[in-house]
Every structure is written in C-alpha cells, then in structure tokens.
Amino acid sequence: xxxxxxxxxxxxxxxxxxxxxxxxxxxxxxxxxxxxxxxxxxxxxxxxxxxxxxxxxxxxxxxxxxxxxxxxxxxxxxxxxxxxxxxxxxxxxxxxxxxxxxxxxxxxxxxxxxxxxxxxxxxxxxxxxxxxxxxxxxxx
Numbered sequence: 375x376x377x378x379x380x381x382x383x384x385x386x387x388x389x390x391x392x393x394x395x396x397x398x399x400x401x402x403x404x405x406x407x408x409x410x411x412x413x414x415x416x417x418x419x420x421x422x423x424x425x426x427x428x429x430x431x432x433x434x435x436x437x438x439x440x441x442x443x444x445x446x447x448x449x450x451x452x453x454x455x456x457x458x459x460x461x462x463x464x465x466x467x468x469x470x471x472x473x474x475x476x477x478x479x480x481x482x483x484x485x486x487x488x489x490x491x492x493x494x495x496x497x498x499x500x501x502x503x504x505x506x507x508x509x510x511x512x513x514x
Contacts, residue, residue, distance in 0.1 A: 377498040378411065378421035379487055380436070380461070389423050389433040393463045397439050400495075401447045401458040408495040412457050413442045421461065422498065422506065424487070431470040432506060436461040468511030481505065 380400060382388070392398055403409055415421075415438045423434040440460035448456050473491075476482040482505075486496035498506070507514040 376414070376416065376419045377500060377503040378415060378419060378438075379424055379432070379496050379498050380421045381424045381426040381494045383427045384425040385428060389425065389463075389466065392423060392434070392436065392461065393466070395463075397460050397462045399446070399458045400461050401445050403445070403458065403494055404454070404456060405494060406454075408493055409455075409457060411495040411497060412459050414497075415441060415459050417441050420464070420503075422503075423461075423463075425470075426494075429470070430473040432467060432510060433470045434466040435464045435507075435512065437464050438462075465512060469509070471506055471509045475509065476506075 403412060417438055417440060419438040421436050421438065422432045423436050424432050438459050439462040442457040442459050445456040445458040473487065476485060477488055482488060482502065485502055486493065486498070490496060504514045
C-alpha cells in the first residue's frame with residue numbers, strides 16, 4: 375500500500391462534501407507531476423485529505439476506490455492525457471493537523487507538503503503517514 379496527500383480548496387470541494395458523496399472522482403488535476411502521481415495510485419492506497427488555502431490542514435483519510443482513468447472534465451480543445459481516480463471517504467481526523475504544526479517540526483522538513491507546497495497530489499512516506507495519523511488522533 376502506498377500513501378498520498380491530496381489537496382482541495384474547501385470552498386470548492388470540502389471534506390464534508392467528500393463524506394456526503396462517499397465516493398467521488400478526484401478530477402481537475404492539471405499538473406504533469408500530480409498527474410503522474412495519480413497514475414501511480416492503486417486501488418486500496420490511502421491518502422490524506424488536505425484543505426488548502428482555507429484552513430491549511432489535513433482533515434481526514436480517503437482510500438483510492440478506483441485506479442486512474444481519463445478525467446471526464448477535460449475540455450474538447452484541451453491538450454494532455456489528464457486522469458482522475460475515485461476517492462472513498464474513510465474517516466476524519468479527531469484533530470486536524472495544520473500546515474503550521476508540520477512546518478514547526480523538524481521531523482517533517484522533507485515532507486512534500488512543505489517542500490512542494492503548491493502541488494495538489496503528492497506521495498507521503500510511511501513514517502510520515504504514521505506520525506501525521508498520530509498527530510491527528512487516528513490509527514494509521
């Protein structure tokens with residue numbers, strides 16, 4: 375199993391909407407590195423759900439419910455082989471883990487969220503996964 379972090383602006387698509395929808399396609403990714411990470415995801419992998427811009431915090435865990443497939447939001451004149459995956463809400467964090475908390479801890483200095491803060495999809499190492507779950511008050 376691999377671990378990931380996916381980011382969404384909560385005023386566009388929030389954790390509450392993910393939970394309400396249960397399974398949701400993760401569409402609209404238009405960055406080549408993020409697209410390659412989506413392509414690397416396998417059914418059963420886990421991802422942190424991160425509220426970007428507003429809140430800047432990890433709020434829950436989702437599971438990859440369906441591996442990558444063509445993104446249905448591609449415009450007819452749009453170039454690129456953009457893909458999406460389906461995400462299934464698993465559980466919220468008891469305590470959201472803020473970006474500020476992670477930035478203040480030297481153990482997270484090489485976390486992609488800190489090093490590549492604008493990237494919307496990124497891998498998370500297993501040690502970071504476990505440590506962040508602990509901070510969030512949930513089991514890995």
